[in-house]
Each structure stands twice: as structure tokens, then as C-alpha cells.
Amino acid sequence: MANQNTKGLKRLINACFFSVSGFKATWRHEEAFRQEVMVFLCTTPLALWMGQSPVEKILLIGSVVLVMLVELLNSAVEAVVDRVGYEQHELSGRAKDIGSAAVTMALVWAVCTWLLILIR
Numbered sequence: 001m002a003n004q005n006t007k008g009l010k011r012l013i014n015a016c017f018f019s020v021s022g023f024k025a026t027w028r029h030e031e032a033f034r035q036e037v038m039v040f041l042c043t044t045p046l047a048l049w050m051g052q053s054p055v056e057k058i059l060l061i062g063s064v065v066l067v068m069l070v071e072l073l074n075s076a077v078e079a080v081v082d083r084v085g086y087e088q089h090e091l092s093g094r095a096k097d098i099g100s101a102a103v104t105m106a107l108v109w110a111v112c113t114w115l116l117i118l119i120r
Helices: 008-029 031-050 054-084 090-118
Strands: none
Touching: 008 031, 008 054, 031 054, 031 090, 054 090
């Protein structure tokens, strides 16, 4: 846990270490995130090759990054819900379903971006 009085460069360095820990934990515990990283690694060279302008390239790459970003947030929500308790509760289920819906929206956005740019 970070000290609330940490400021400046030390706070920034701590934030970097916390972020790396978050990536590691998500990689270790979330298969969907590992799959999305693999998709990112495959699609980034394609985006650089197939995108005809810098804007198209960044939209293609960014749409996949968006999926990973939403997956990170969804994983955080799921971890908090599971930390509170594993018993069935309407609000816990709702929180997880909403997180899943957010990931689905990001995936649809990515697919639409790729289709609209590449099938013009």
C-alpha cells in the first residue's frame, strides 16, 4: 500500500511499480487478457502495414488497446467483487455483468473499426 504522503518523483516511481504489478496479476489470473495481448501482438504489425494513414494506423491499434484497457478495469471490478464475498448476490452479479458488457462493447468497437477501415 502506498504512503499517502509520498510526493513527486517517488510517487511516480511507486505508481510505475504498482502498474507493473497490476499487469502481472492480470496476465497471471485472466485468460481473456492473455488472449487480448496475443491479438494485440498479431494485429499491430497488420495495422502498421494495412493502415494507409497515421490516423488509420492509430485507430486500428488503439481499438485493440481499448479492449485491453477495458479488460483491465473489468478484471479489477471482478477482483473487488470476489474479495467482498463469493456468495450469490444480485449486486455482485450485476457488477460483473456490467464489466463483461463493457468488454463486449470494446470488442464490437474494435471489430467495427477494423472492418470500416479495411473494407472501404
